[in-house]
Structure formats: C-alpha cells, structure tokens
Amino acid sequence: xxxxxxxxxxxxxxxxxxxxxxxxxxxxxxxxxxxxxxxxxxxxxxxxxxxxxxxxxxxxxxxxxxxxxxxxxxxxxxxxxxxxxxxxxxxxxxxxxxxxxxxxxxxxxxxxxxxxxxxxxxxxxxxxxxxxxxxxxxxxxxxxxxxxxxxxxxxxxxxxxxxxxxxxxxxxxxxxxxxxxxxxxxxxxxxxxxxxxxxxxxxxxxxxxxxxxxxxxxxxxxxxxxxxxxxxxxxxxxxxxxxxxxxxxxxxxxxxxxxxxxxxxxxxxxxxxxxxxxxxxxxxxxxxxxxxxxxxxxxxxxxxxxxx
Numbered sequence: 001x002x003x004x005x006x007x008x009x010x011x012x013x014x015x016x017x018x019x020x021x022x023x024x025x026x027x028x029x030x031x032x033x034x035x036x037x038x039x040x041x042x043x044x045x046x047x048x049x050x051x052x053x054x055x056x057x058x059x060x061x062x063x064x065x066x067x068x069x070x071x072x073x074x075x076x077x078x079x080x081x082x083x084x085x086x087x088x089x090x091x092x093x094x095x096x097x098x099x100x101x102x103x104x105x106x107x108x109x110x111x112x113x114x115x116x117x118x119x120x121x122x123x124x125x126x127x128x129x130x131x132x133x134x135x136x137x138x139x140x141x142x143x144x145x146x147x148x149x150x151x152x153x154x155x156x157x158x159x160x161x162x163x164x165x166x167x168x169x170x171x172x173x174x175x176x177x178x179x180x181x182x183x184x185x186x187x188x189x190x191x192x193x194x195x196x197x198x199x200x201x202x203x204x205x206x207x208x209x210x211x212x213x214x215x216x217x218x219x220x221x222x223x224x225x226x227x228x229x230x231x232x233x234x235x236x237x238x239x240x241x242x243x244x245x246x247x248x249x250x251x252x253x254x255x256x257x258x259x260x261x262x263x264x265x266x267x268x269x270x271x272x273x274x275x276x277x278x279x280x281x282x283x284x285x286x287x288x289x290x291x292x293x294x295x296x297x298x299x300x301x302x303x304x305x306x307x308x
Contacts, residue, residue: 062164062202065103066274066283072260072267077235079163080200081265082193084229086207086218087239092256092276093206096239097166098125099281100204101133107163110136110156112149114172128278136160145174146191153201162201167192169206170229185226193232205233215245220261236262242273242292244299251299253292255284 061076070076077083087093098121101109113121118137125132136156141148149167156162167173175184196203207229209222218238220230230236238259243252255273258281262268273284273292284292 060163062104062107064100066258066272066281068270068272068283069258069260069267072270072272073235073263073265074267077164077202077204078265079202080196081202081234082189082196082232083202083204083235083237084207084223084233085204085237085239086209086223088209088212088214088218091239091241093239094121094168095276095279096258096281097168097204097206098133099279101135101164101166102131104164105134108136108156108160109133109164109166110153110160110162111166111168112141112144112152113137113168114141114144115168125279128280130279136162143174144172145176146188146195149173149192150195150199153195153199153203157199157201164202164204166204167206169208171208182226182228186228186232189226189228189232193234209238213245214241214250215243217257217259218261219259230262233262234264235260242296244296244303246299246303253295253299254288255292256281 058075060079061074062079063070063076085093085097094116097111101111111118122132136159138152153162153165156165170185170188173188175187177184177187192203192205195201208224209218210224212218212222217240220236223229223236238257238261240257240259241252242255242257243250245251254275256276258272258274260267260270260272273289274281275284275288
C-alpha cells in the first residue's frame with residue numbers, strides 16, 4: 001500500500017473514533033509515519049537542492065531553429081514547460097506546429113491531433129511536397145481527458161524517447177468537473193502543467209482566442225474562455241498575420257508575427273517576423289523585413305489619404 005493511502009486511511013480512521021485517548025494514539029502514529037517518510041516528494045532542504053542544481057547545470061532546452069525565438073528564450077524552450085500557442089481561426093496554428101515538429105525531430109515529438117486526424121495533416125503536407133516530420137500520434141481516441149493524454153505521452157516517451165508534445169487543441173479535452181467551463185479549463189491547465197513537470201516533457205497546447213478585428217494584434221487578455229490559461233502557462237505565444245485596414249479592406253504586409261507574449265524564461269513582448277509559404281515558416285531576413293516595412297508604410301499612407 002502506498003504511503004499516501006496509509007495516511008488517508010489513518011485520517012478516515014481517526015475521524016471515525018470518538019474516544020479522545022484513541023484519537024491521540026492514532027495521531028501520534030501518523031506523526032511518526034510522517035517523520036519516517038522517504039518518498040519522492042519528501043521535504044528536502046534548499047541546500048540539497050543547491051547541490052543538485054550545481055551538479056545538473058542548466059536545464060535542457062529545445063532549439064527551434066528560429067534564431068530570434070531561441071535567443072529570446074535563452075536557447076530554446078526548456079524541457080518540462082507548458083507553452084500555449086494561440087491565434088485567430090485559420091491563422092495557421094496547426095501548420096506552425098507541424099513545421100515546429102520538423103525543427104524538433106531529434107526530440108521525437110508526439111502530436112495529440114484532436115481537431116484533425118493525423119492522416120489529414122500528412123495528406124496536406126504531401127500536397128505541398130513538404131518533408132513529413134519524424135513524429136508520433138495516437139492511432140485513435142475516444143474519451144480524451146488529461147489522464148488519457150498522460151498515458152499516451154508516457155507511452156511515446158518509453159517507446160520513442162519523446163521529449164516534446166503538441167496538443168491540438170484545448171477545447172477537445174474533457175474533465176470530470178461538470179461546473180462552468182472556466183473552472184474545467186483551470187483543472188485541465190493545472191493537470192497539464194503538473195504533467196509536464198512530472199514526465200519532464202515540454203507540452204505545446206493550442207488554444208483559441210476571442211474574436212478580434214484582423215488588424216488588431218492579440219495579447220494574453222484575448223485568450224478565450226478562462227484567465228487560468230495565461231496565469232498557469234509558462235509561455236504564451238501568438239501568431240498574427242500583420243495587416244492594416246484600408247478603406248474597409250484588409251491588406252497584408254506579408255509577415256506573420258510570432259509573439260512571445262508572456263514567458264517565465266524571458267523574451268516577453270518580442271515579435272518575430274516570419275514568412276509563411278506552403279506550410280513552412282521561416283524567420284524573415286533583412287530584405288523581407290524591409291519589404292514588409294515599406295508595404296506597411298505605404299498602406300498607412302494610403303489610409304491617411306482616405307481619411308482626408
């Protein structure tokens with residue numbers, strides 16, 4: 001029997017006893033058990049932790065190959081973190097994650113594809129003649145909750161050495177909590193962040209935002225349904241196609257911004273201009289940024305003329 005179960009049974013037994021003397025005896029036994037506890041989650045000193053940190057060195061980080069992104073995050077996303085990626089509908093969240101899996105191939109990524117079947121995503125990549133990443137997904141699924149997700153990620157870690165997981169997306173994850181969806185999401189986020197720490201796997205969770213005008217850049221306040229998403233996640237990322245509204249028409253500059261909106265690793269507030277072409281994202285070079293800047297200035301100038 002696990003130590004936790006012994007303590008819980010002792011608590012139940014203690015509450016069932018009316019005799020004060022017997023209650024004190026049970027309490028003393030429970031305290032003695034706690035003194036002898038040597039489980040993985042036992043209390044240890046910060047001096048011991050300091051030695052562990054010095055011995056282990058810096059945490060493992062996963063470089064994406066997007067130079068500015070990796071630099072801002074001090075070398076890439078840390079292992080065991082929970083990152084949330086969000087954008088308006090049809091903005092390319094799933095495509096971006098598939099492209100990330102190509103960049104993260106050495107970490108044996110596992111994608112929990114809940115919105116679209118993995119076969120459909122592969123078919124799209126084949127259409128564009130893109131390389132299919134060395135990645136893994138569940139063959140099928142029925143009821144999707146955090147317990148099932150943890151089992152699949154642990155399976156992929158044991159079979160394939162998975163260190164990075166992508167979940168597409170939050171809305172499909174169920175919970176036993178039958179209350180308001182905000183509280184359900186809070187439970188899910190708590191489960192996922194503990195899961196990332198427990199398995200030491202980085203999790204990238206795709207999430208929706210509330211409807212925004214396309215020309216308005218999103219931030220963490222725009223995340224849909226629950227504030228617990230940005231309060232609990234380690235990193236909040238947004239994709240936004242840079243555009244300007246001119247005379248009621250949306251005009252694009254050609255850049256897709258990857259925004260590090262919140263981060264416990266640094267880099268908060270950074271916008272990384274990227275070029276998206278046939279399912280592949282690349283950081284914009286100096287010439288492409290200059291062209292986008294000229295396009296932006298031209299659109300703003302056109303907008304001012306229309307106002308007058």
